Amino acid sequence: MISGLALRTRFTLAMLVWVVTGLLVVGLSASALFRSHVEQLFHAELEEHLVELIGLTVLDAVGQPHLARPLSDPRFGAERSGYYWQVSRDGGTYLRSPSLVAASLDDRFAHTEGITHIRASGPHGSVMVYGMTRPADNGDTTHFLVATDTRNLELLVGDFRRDLLIWLAALAAVLLVGAALALKFATRPLDRLGAAIAAVRDGTAQRMGAPWPAEIAPLAIDLDRLLGSREAMVAAARIEAGNLAHGLRTSLAVLTDEAESLADRPAGATLLAECRRIVRQLDWHLARARAVAGQGPVQQTQLPAALAPLISAMTRLHQNRGISFAVTGPPICLAIDPDAFAEILSNLLDNAGKWAAAEVLVSWQPDGSRVLLCVTDDGPGIPTDSVCRLFVPGARLDEQVPGHGLGLAIARDLAEKANGTLELAPRADGRRGATARLDLSAE
Numbered sequence: 001m002i003s004g005l006a007l008r009t010r011f012t013l014a015m016l017v018w019v020v021t022g023l024l025v026v027g028l029s030a031s032a033l034f035r036s037h038v039e040q041l042f043h044a045e046l047e048e049h050l051v052e053l054i055g056l057t058v059l060d061a062v063g064q065p066h067l068a069r070p071l072s073d074p075r076f077g078a079e080r081s082g083y084y085w086q087v088s089r090d091g092g093t094y095l096r097s098p099s100l101v102a103a104s105l106d107d108r109f110a111h112t113e114g115i116t117h118i119r120a121s122g123p124h125g126s127v128m129v130y131g132m133t134r135p136a137d138n139g140d141t142t143h144f145l146v147a148t149d150t151r152n153l154e155l156l157v158g159d160f161r162r163d164l165l166i167w168l169a170a171l172a173a174v175l176l177v178g179a180a181l182a183l184k185f186a187t188r189p190l191d192r193l194g195a196a197i198a199a200v201r202d203g204t205a206q207r208m209g210a211p212w213p214a215e216i217a218p219l220a221i222d223l224d225r226l227l228g229s230r231e232a233m234v235a236a237a238r239i240e241a242g243n244l245a246h247g248l249r250t251s252l253a254v255l256t257d258e259a260e261s262l263a264d265r266p267a268g269a270t271l272l273a274e275c276r277r278i279v280r281q282l283d284w285h286l287a288r289a290r291a292v293a294g295q296g297p298v299q300q301t302q303l304p305a306a307l308a309p310l311i312s313a314m315t316r317l318h319q320n321r322g323i324s325f326a327v328t329g330p331p332i333c334l335a336i337d338p339d340a341f342a343e344i345l346s347n348l349l350d351n352a353g354k355w356a357a358a359e360v361l362v363s364w365q366p367d368g369s370r371v372l373l374c375v376t377d378d379g380p381g382i383p384t385d386s387v388c389r390l391f392v393p394g395a396r397l398d399e400q401v402p403g404h405g406l407g408l409a410i411a412r413d414l415a416e417k418a419n420g421t422l423e424l425a426p427r428a429d430g431r432r433g434a435t436a437r438l439d440l441s442a443e
Contacts, residue, residue, distance in 0.1 A: 007187065012183070019172050019176060020172070031157070031164060038156050038157060042128060047115060049130075050144060057144070065089065065142060071085065077097065078098070083097070083099055084122070084145075084146070085145065086105045087142065087144055088107045089142050104123075105129065105145045111131070113132060113135075115130060115132045117131075119150065124149055126151075128148055130147070256275045300333045301333065301334040301336050303334060303364060304331065310342060311327060314350060317350065324360070326362070327361075327363075328363045329363050330364075341418075345362075345375070347410055351407050351436070352377035352379070353377075355379030356378055356379045360377050361374075361375075372437060373438040375438070378432060380433075381426055382434045415440070418441075420441065421439045424436055
């Protein structure tokens with residue numbers, strides 16, 4: 001599953017995991033560090049208050065403890081504030097902060113003459129207690145206690161964690177947006193690479209172009225070399241195909257002439273039939289070779305410009321019969337090699353011209369990403385049961401009409417190589433004649 005993910009998706013997932021993990025570590029660490037510092041502050045504060053309490057406690061003439069003045073922190077005077085102090089003697093005499101109300105702290109928390117601290121149960125839950133003892137002249141012990149509810153610490157830490165969570169969430173959003181912008185900037189050359197490849201494939205560019213980042217430049221250079229090598233191979237193949245056709249046709253022409261001179265003999269008739277079959281096969285395989293050689297980056301064919309030379313040639317070819325050729329349709333680009341398009345249309349136009357009574361109409365209409373091009377004649381039409389047979393190499397409706405029966409087969413083969421379709425059908429307007437429907441991709 002992961003191996004099929006797009007690079008942007010992989011990077012986004014990696015950044016998401018990294019940001020969440022990193023901020024989680026930062027959040028837990030910051031929370032623990034803050035708690036540690038706040039707890040140290042509480043300890044220092046309680047120790048200071050304990051020292052202050054001892055300093056303010058005085059014994060009267062009968063040995064009873066009293067405070068010379070209230071402690072400096074007013075929270076000790078507020079009920080249920082969570083801050084407490086207590087002074088007690090073994091004899092049972094107590095002094096308490098107003099915040100304790102009717103409750104008391106266990107004087108056993110203060111059990112040494114040195115300052116000690118402990119966490120224990122208090123009047124309203126867990127408390128942090130600081131305490132120490134002082135011996136009296138009569139042998140009694142005075143216990144000094146200062147305490148605070150741990151909820152005060154937890155409230156501070158909780159408020160900090162809530163604010164930290166909001167801040168980290170905002171930071172995560174900023175980091176992810178920044179990562180998305182950085183990703184878009186970093187992968188821009190990949191978008192350019194895709195666009196360049198599409199341009200070469202569509203025929204709007206011949207090479208990948210430059211400059212490219214150092215990581216992509218070798219790929220672009222290799223692609224340009226591959227394109228150049230393929231173009232050279234295609235050009236050489238076309239030249240060789242032309243040379244082969246010329247050489248074979250010359251020899252076949254000689255053989256055909258000799259066979260025609262011997263046509264009145266059985267051997268001559270057989271030789272003439274075989275020569276004509278070889279000509280048909282030669283035309284068929286050369287057309288297929290041109291189609292295969294033309295496979296590569298898709299090129300553009302402009303309409304109606306590409307039709308002008310074909311219409312001119314067909315008008316001259318069929319001028320003895322007075323066939324007129326007309327063109328109608330909006331300017332548009334087709335995703336097909338111009339040579340392949342010329343091969344298809346020349347076959348369709350020539351076939352329509354042979355059967356037309358007076359006119360051949362070439363029309364086209366865009367349909368989304370496709371273009372439907374129709375070559376319509378006003379001839380006798382095509383029998384429904386003969387449509388499929390006409391695309392078989394060598395098949396013909398009338399042996400008296402000139403041709404080898406290869407045009408439609410070659411045209412369909414080239415159309416399919418260009419991701420298109422070619423069909424024959426009666427005229428859509430119900431009039432006498434036939435229509436060749438060529439469906440191709442539009443640029």
